[in-house]
Amino acid sequence: MSRCSRNLAVATALVAMAAGSTSAFAADEPANVVKYRQTFMKGNSAHLGMIAAIMKGEVSLTGEIAPNAAALAEMGEMLSANLQQLFPGGTAMGGDIGVETHALPAIWEKWGDFEQVAMRFQEETAKLAEVAEGGDMAAIGQQLGVVGKEGCGACHETFREKD
Numbered sequence: 001m002s003r004c005s006r007n008l009a010v011a012t013a014l015v016a017m018a019a020g021s022t023s024a025f026a027a028d029e030p031a032n033v034v035k036y037r038q039t040f041m042k043g044n045s046a047h048l049g050m051i052a053a054i055m056k057g058e059v060s061l062t063g064e065i066a067p068n069a070a071a072l073a074e075m076g077e078m079l080s081a082n083l084q085q086l087f088p089g090g091t092a093m094g095g096d097i098g099v100e101t102h103a104l105p106a107i108w109e110k111w112g113d114f115e116q117v118a119m120r121f122q123e124e125t126a127k128l129a130e131v132a133e134g135g136d137m138a139a140i141g142q143q144l145g146v147v148g149k150e151g152c153g154a155c156h157e158t159f160r161e162k163d
């Protein structure tokens with residue numbers, strides 16, 4: 001197969017997958033949703049971890065603080081926008097969905113609170129992206145602390161099983 005027609009074949013397959021996924025939307029397998037949201041959370045952790053490493057001076061990539069903060073703000077937006085789809089009913093820990101999850105039943109018992117903490121995370125990561133653009137290291141450090149405590153920490157405290 002020539003390179004060009006191979007690319008065409010890949011593109012066609014991707015389009016077919018995309019078309020299929022719209023109809024599959026409502027039927028996302030619980031196990032896949034759980035794995036996806038855990039991967040999503042690892043993404044949160046990766047961006048936060050990279051910013052922290054730079055702030056601590058472990059690496060001198062200061063130019064990567066702002067893009068990582070912007071990415072984290074995007075994660076915040078995605079989390080709020082897709083909260084229901086990432087945490088559908090029936091995916092609490094202790095269920096029978098075939099994968100390990102640490103999502104506490106409190107998520108569904110106190111859904112309003114869960115939404116609020118997700119919204120707070122979105123707001124604080126947006127602020128972090130803003131301060132990161134400014135480049136004031138002290139302000140970035142402070143806002144990073146707020147994101148960790150009022151965002152990740154606050155949510156995990158109530159809604160994720162402790163390690």
Ligand code: HEC
Pocket residue numbers: 034037038039041042044045046048100101102103104114117118121147148151152153155156159160
């Ligand atoms: C709105 C609530 C909420 C916010 C905000 C949140 N998390 Fe989570 N996080 C969870 C829940 C619930 C789980 C458990 C998911 C599961 O096991 O199905 C989790 C799981 C994780 C995991 C484990 C993933 C795995 O592989 O099992 C990591 C790491 C993580 N979060 C990091 C973060 C970091 C870092 C932040 C902030 C930058 C953050 N989270 C923000 C609710 C949240």
